[in-house]
Amino acid sequence: MNSNIRREIPADYKKVEEVTREAFWNLYCPGCNEHLIIHKMRNHSDLIPELSFVIELDEEIVGSIFYTHSKVIAEDGTEYPSITFGPVSILPQYQRKGLGRALISYSIKVAKELGYKAILIGGYPYHYHTYGFKGTKTYNITMPDGQFYKGIMALPLYEGALDNVSGSLFFSDVFETDAEELEVFDKKFPSKEKKVKKSQKEFEMASMELDE
Structure with missing residues (x-):
């Protein structure tokens, strides 16, 4: 497969939202909200546009990745900047082929x-250890509730980047959506059936697993 990665442009917006919706539909919950998150990201101050990419096959968009600003706040109030990627989307029929x-x-x-x-x-x-990500307990970085979770991971981008950094991790508020907002937005897309699936319970359990 000949793939091409390039920056997202405004002409891609609708297609990228459609691809994202297909990629996440019924995966982590009945329906999904990732297409709305991307829609909101583009006008949010936390978006990093130079890290918004799409991947194409035969000039057709089949996936995307987005980055936002995040931060670690130490007990004394010191803020350490970081970045966060997600959602990462690949159309279901092209998953497990190396595109992600x-x-x-x-x-x-x-x-x-x-x-x-x-x-x-x-x-x-298991998705991210291969890139060098490690649980944030390695770096003494908790979630705001003070807990370490196995599914919260960090990758220093140069040696020593997280030395002397500790505190609580705060992701962008762009990831927060409400049900009414999602319902209105989702009506702009073709109707799809919402289902309860095994993957949803697995995700719920994995997201609560503490790193002890």
Whole structure:
């Protein structure tokens, strides 16, 4: 497969939202909200536009990745900037073919070149350990509730980038959506059936798993 990675442009917006909706539909909950998150990101101050990428096959968009600013706040109030990627989307029929890996690897390389310090994310550890991500307990970085979770991971973008950094991790508020807002937005897309699936319970359990 000949794939091409490039920056997202405004002409891509609707297609990227459609691809994202297909990629996440019924995966983590009945329906999904990731297409709305992306829609809101584009006008949010936390978006990092130079790290908004799409991946194409035969000039057709089949996936995307987005980055936002995040931060670690120490007990004394000191703020340490970080960045976060997600959602990462690949159309279901093209998953497990290396396209997601290509997109993530490419964006990490660009983030390094742009001088960013560290990437902090939430997700399944087995997806991200291969890129060098480790649980944030390694770096004494908790979530705001003071807990360490196995699914919260960090990748320093240069040696020592997270030395002497500790505190609580705060992701952008762009990830927060409400049900009414989502219902209105989703009406702009073709109707799809919402279903309860095994993957949703697995995600719920994984997201609560403490790193002890």
